[in-house]
Every structure is written in C-alpha cells, then in structure tokens.
Amino acid sequence: MGNKIHFIDRIRLALAVSIAKSITFLVRSLRLGAASVLPGSLARRIEPRILQLLSQQVKNGIIIIAGTNGKTTTSLLLRSILERRGYSIAHNSTGANLENGLATALIESTNILGALNVDYAILEVDENIVPKVLKPLQPRIILCLNLFRDQLDRYGEVDTISKRWTKVISTLPETTVVIPNADDPTLSHLGQQLDQRVLFFGLNEPEHYLEAIPHAVDSIYCPRCGASLNYQGVYLSHLGDFTCPSCSFSKSKPTLESREWGQILVGLYNKYNTLAAATAAKELGVDEITIRDTIDNFQAAFGRAEELSVDGKRVRILLSKNPVGTNETIRVVTQSNDKTTLLVLNDRTPDGTDVSWIWDVDTEKLVERGGTLVVSGDRVYDMALRLRYSEKTAESKVNLIVEEDLRQAIATALEHTPANETLHILPTYSAMLEVREVLTGRKIL
Structure with missing residues (x-):
C-alpha cells in the first residue's frame, strides 16, 4: 500500500476487510451461500472508499466488462487467457456485479490487513452502475459488449444508458483503453466520440445474417442524427452491418478479422464474447497462440x-x-x-x-x-x-x-x-x- 494510503485509512481499511473476511467465513461455514454480496456491503459501510483503496493496489490495472449480455462468459474467458500466461487475477466470478459484489471480489484477494497483491482485476459490471464505479476504479480497459433492453422496470432505454456511459468515460485519462462492439450502433457511436484509445470488435460474416430484423430490436436509428439506419444485415437484434443514409455515421472497423477466429461454446452471441476477450488480451500483450489455445479449451460458466x-x-x-x-x-x-x-x-x-x-x-x-x-x-x-x-x-x-x-x-x-x-x-x-x-x-x- 506504500504511502498512497494514510495511516488512519489503513486502519479503517484493515478493519473493513477483516470484518468482511470474517462474515465470508461464517456464511460459507454455515453453508448459507457463496457470500458474494454481504461482505462487501459491510465493508463499504465501514470504509466507503474501499473500491478506490483496493483497486489502486492492482499491479497492472482494472479491466471492466460491461453490457447487457455476455459479461460472465467474456470475463471468464479473459481471466482464463491471462491465468494461462501466469498472471494472478481478482474476479467477481459469482456474477455479483453491483458495487457490493465488486468490493467483495477485491476483498477476496486481499490479506487480513487489506493488502491486495494481484496482477489484474477483471470486474463484470452491471450496465446501470458503470457511471458510479469508473472514477473510483480508474480502469485500464473498458469492454463494452452490447446494450439491449433488460429489466426496464429498473433501467430504462439503451440510449439513456449509453449517454451516461459516454459522459463518464470521457472524463477518464486518455491512457484508458475502450473496446466497444462495432456492430452495436449505440456503442460504435460511443467509441467514435472518445479521445481515449479505442479498439473495436465485431463480425464480418454476412452468411450469418438473420433473414429479417427481429421485432425485439432495440436501436435501429442513427445515434448521431436520428435517421433510420440502412442495414446490410443483422446478426442478432440490432447488431449488424449498417450505415446512415443521412449523415457520415457508419459501423466502426473491428480490430480483429472475425473470420480468422473460432469461438467458445454454442451460439453466435458467443462469437462476440470470444472476439471481445481476444481483442482485450491482445491489447494486454498476450500472444495469439495462448489466446487461441484457451479458446479451444474453454469451459462454460455456470448457466x-x-x-x-x-x-x-x-x-x-x-x-x-x-x-x-x-x-x-x-x-x-x-x-x-x-x-x-x-x-x-x-x-x-x-x-x-x-x-x-x-x-x-x-x-x-x-x-x-x-x-x-x-x-x-x-x-x-x-x-x-x-x-x-x-x-x-x-x-x-x-x-x-x-x-x-x-x-x-x-x-x-x-x-x-x-x-x-x-x-x-x-x-x-x-x-x-x-x-x-x-x-x-x-x-x-
């Protein structure tokens, strides 16, 4: 922790972590569950800045994975790739992706005094709390998978979420790497507006187009001018190859050629998860042989x-x-x-x-x-x-x-x-x- 943390903060952090670890031990010993949320909740009450204090100790940086679908699978694949290279990882592997779950995941990898000694932290984050956690976490990489309608009783429409994401991400250091889904018009536009380093992932495989745009589609209008987008084809929902007939907006160019990559598990949506993790891993300097070998031997997350x-x-x-x-x-x-x-x-x-x-x-x-x-x-x-x-x-x-x-x-x-x-x-x-x-x-x- 060095002199980044003042003495009184060290004491409060140590107290928060020790209580959280005690609760974790108690809950698991009594087989009441995985203790993926409660420890972090208690720790945040004792030390509200615990996310910041722990995340700044991660050696090589925080990787945030956000989006409506695919967070758990993508984060597990990226973790598997990095661990194959010998890196130590903190990860909210149970899928608890709100603030208390993030705190619990980081605490899990600390010692009793709150010292965190890991190379990376991979945190899948609920799309609605991304604006709340970006500043305390100061991520090195942000993976933006997709934005679909999900639990509208809590979240609202996708354009509202994307605007909040853009506003907060734009305040982060220019060294932050943002990796959005090029096939999602909302996220493609998000990436085009940022001053940070931006890489894109997406498909270029027209043979996988759906026969028609599904009626459950969420975002088929240009995020820049509001005109109806021209789709050459869609892969799922509003994800596809598109241009705007009224302005210069069009799909961003993906960093990786999707045809050259296989995929994990079944379903085209897992091709997106594969490309997202592979793009991030290559940005972190992982060799292609390690990435491909991990993809070939990947095991599914629960469910x-x-x-x-x-x-x-x-x-x-x-x-x-x-x-x-x-x-x-x-x-x-x-x-x-x-x-x-x-x-x-x-x-x-x-x-x-x-x-x-x-x-x-x-x-x-x-x-x-x-x-x-x-x-x-x-x-x-x-x-x-x-x-x-x-x-x-x-x-x-x-x-x-x-x-x-x-x-x-x-x-x-x-x-x-x-x-x-x-x-x-x-x-x-x-x-x-x-x-x-x-x-x-x-x-x-």
Missing part, C-alpha cells in the same frame, strides 16, 4: 451454455433473461435436433419484475418445430400463455406441459428427453440458480 450429465442424459443450461438473449438461445435450440425444452420464468429482483418482455421473444420459432415444451417458474402461466399464442394452427405439433413445481418440471423434461438427445433448459437468472441447485445439489449464491 451459460453449461452442459451437465444427469441420470445419464445430457442437459444444457442457456440463461435467457431478456428478449435478445432468449431469441439467441432459441436459435441454438432450433438449430439442434433435440426436441425437448424446459422454460423457467421467474420475476424476482435479479430477473426484473416486469415479464412483459416475453411477448417480444420469437417463441413462434420454438413452437413451429414441435416436440415437447415444459414450462415452470413463478410466472409459469404467463409463459404457457405466450407459447399458446405462438401456435399458428389448431393442429399444433407441440406437447405443452405446465408444471408449477420446478423439481417435478425438471424430472418431467428429463423423462421426455431420449437418451441420445440433449435437454435444453432456458431459465431466467434466479431460475437458473434454482435449476442448478436441483441438478447439482449446490447453491451458487
């Missing part, structure tokens, strides 16, 4: 295309918490030959209490292919109704099973899954944690 074996059958969990993410997981399901799917819809705080977003999901594509659809969760009947409205004819080929009890729903879905097929489970966030607890017998949070 993110995670695959399990249950009673001799394959189960794949695909987190589905908003229209864009769910449309993409449905694309993964419909591109497979598997005919049994379990959808679990909850409306708790981590999910967002407004579930009207399910009417923006292209569930028709799931229903059209037939097979067995099992639904469960707190809002099981909302999801069942959405699926019924997706049936275009009275002679539907879908076997729709409504089961309020989650354990029974999982058991039923497994019974309907042939031994040579995979059961796909599409849960919202809190539902994903419950599903994993049932399947693995252990809690995540």
Whole structure:
C-alpha cells in the first residue's frame, strides 16, 4: 500500500476487510451461500472508499466488462487467457456485479490487513452502475459488449444508458483503453466520440445474417442524427452491418478479422464474447497462440451454455433473461435436433419484475418445430400463455406441459428427453440458480 494510503485509512481499511473476511467465513461455514454480496456491503459501510483503496493496489490495472449480455462468459474467458500466461487475477466470478459484489471480489484477494497483491482485476459490471464505479476504479480497459433492453422496470432505454456511459468515460485519462462492439450502433457511436484509445470488435460474416430484423430490436436509428439506419444485415437484434443514409455515421472497423477466429461454446452471441476477450488480451500483450489455445479449451460458466450429465442424459443450461438473449438461445435450440425444452420464468429482483418482455421473444420459432415444451417458474402461466399464442394452427405439433413445481418440471423434461438427445433448459437468472441447485445439489449464491 506504500504511502498512497494514510495511516488512519489503513486502519479503517484493515478493519473493513477483516470484518468482511470474517462474515465470508461464517456464511460459507454455515453453508448459507457463496457470500458474494454481504461482505462487501459491510465493508463499504465501514470504509466507503474501499473500491478506490483496493483497486489502486492492482499491479497492472482494472479491466471492466460491461453490457447487457455476455459479461460472465467474456470475463471468464479473459481471466482464463491471462491465468494461462501466469498472471494472478481478482474476479467477481459469482456474477455479483453491483458495487457490493465488486468490493467483495477485491476483498477476496486481499490479506487480513487489506493488502491486495494481484496482477489484474477483471470486474463484470452491471450496465446501470458503470457511471458510479469508473472514477473510483480508474480502469485500464473498458469492454463494452452490447446494450439491449433488460429489466426496464429498473433501467430504462439503451440510449439513456449509453449517454451516461459516454459522459463518464470521457472524463477518464486518455491512457484508458475502450473496446466497444462495432456492430452495436449505440456503442460504435460511443467509441467514435472518445479521445481515449479505442479498439473495436465485431463480425464480418454476412452468411450469418438473420433473414429479417427481429421485432425485439432495440436501436435501429442513427445515434448521431436520428435517421433510420440502412442495414446490410443483422446478426442478432440490432447488431449488424449498417450505415446512415443521412449523415457520415457508419459501423466502426473491428480490430480483429472475425473470420480468422473460432469461438467458445454454442451460439453466435458467443462469437462476440470470444472476439471481445481476444481483442482485450491482445491489447494486454498476450500472444495469439495462448489466446487461441484457451479458446479451444474453454469451459462454460455456470448457466451459460453449461452442459451437465444427469441420470445419464445430457442437459444444457442457456440463461435467457431478456428478449435478445432468449431469441439467441432459441436459435441454438432450433438449430439442434433435440426436441425437448424446459422454460423457467421467474420475476424476482435479479430477473426484473416486469415479464412483459416475453411477448417480444420469437417463441413462434420454438413452437413451429414441435416436440415437447415444459414450462415452470413463478410466472409459469404467463409463459404457457405466450407459447399458446405462438401456435399458428389448431393442429399444433407441440406437447405443452405446465408444471408449477420446478423439481417435478425438471424430472418431467428429463423423462421426455431420449437418451441420445440433449435437454435444453432456458431459465431466467434466479431460475437458473434454482435449476442448478436441483441438478447439482449446490447453491451458487
């Protein structure tokens, strides 16, 4: 800590960290959860500047990963790449991405006095609190993955968030590296406005264009002049290749050629996650062989295309918490030959209490292919109704099973899954944690 921290601040920091570590030990010993939030909450009450005091001790800098979808997978991939090079990493791996979770993650890597000895800290950050944490964290790299509508009861529209991001990022040192998604018009425009060093990631693979722009699209207007963008094609939602017919705005050029890179896991959205992490890793000086080898051997984070074996059958969990993410997981399901799917819809705080977003999901594509659809969760009947409205004819080929009890729903879905097929489970966030607890017998949070 040296003389960066005054004596009285060291005492307060040590007290905050020691209490947080004690709480962590107690919660985990009693098997009450992963203690990913409470320790940081208590520590911040004792020392409100704890994020600043800890982050300034990270040797090579803080890497922030922000966006609506893909944060956990991208951060885990980047962590895996850096660890393969021998670096030590602090990381909020449980997905607790609000201020208390960030504090907890940094505290986890300190000693009892609050001394933090790591090379990098990789912090996935909820898009709504990015403006609050940039100044105390002073990140070296900011990865901006995407902005979609997500939990509108808490966040509001994407243009509001992007304007707040731009305002705060523009105040950071010019040495800060910002890596936005070139295929997202809002983020492409954000990067074009900054004085900091900006790199872009994105796709250049027209063969993966969707047949049409989905109706769950969020941002198809020029962020500079407001005109409707001309899309050569879209990859998912509003992410694609675009130009503005009324001004000079167009898609930024990605740093990496996407065709030259493979991807982690299934789904085109994971190609974006791969390119984001690879772009950041190359900026940090990691050699390409290490990056590619890590990509080839990557294992999924919990709930993110995670695959399990249950009673001799394959189960794949695909987190589905908003229209864009769910449309993409449905694309993964419909591109497979598997005919049994379990959808679990909850409306708790981590999910967002407004579930009207399910009417923006292209569930028709799931229903059209037939097979067995099992639904469960707190809002099981909302999801069942959405699926019924997706049936275009009275002679539907879908076997729709409504089961309020989650354990029974999982058991039923497994019974309907042939031994040579995979059961796909599409849960919202809190539902994903419950599903994993049932399947693995252990809690995540």
